Amino acid sequence: MAPAEPWQCPQCGRSWEPFPSSVEYPERSAGLMDDRVFVTILIVLGAVALGCLAISREAFAVAFCAIFVVALARGWREFRNM
Structure with a gap:
């Protein structure tokens, strides 16, 4: 987890700002194949x-x-999106 305050490197002295929480933990976007589409495909294939x-x-x-x-x-x- 990123620190909440700016951080400075002890070796080079460079300052780093923490990422916003939306960058740290992006929302899981809905893919092309949601549950309803998946069930429909399986019913048609059946x-x-x-x-x-x-x-x-x-x-x-x-x-x-x-x-x-x-x-x-x-x-x-689903395994890749865990």
Whole structure:
């Protein structure tokens, strides 16, 4: 945590001003994929996967992998924003 008062370097004598609190702890901005969009994408991919199941097992497997990749991408984004 940055000091609340100006600080002076003991070696070179240079003064430093503390950062404002908005710079120290920036607000988490809403990304392109919020919770509602994520759930909608998973519902659509689930419906597509069920439709693909009527066509073939291979198409269902590919659609299921798409659901898995979207869920992994969401998890990775949440992990990076911690």
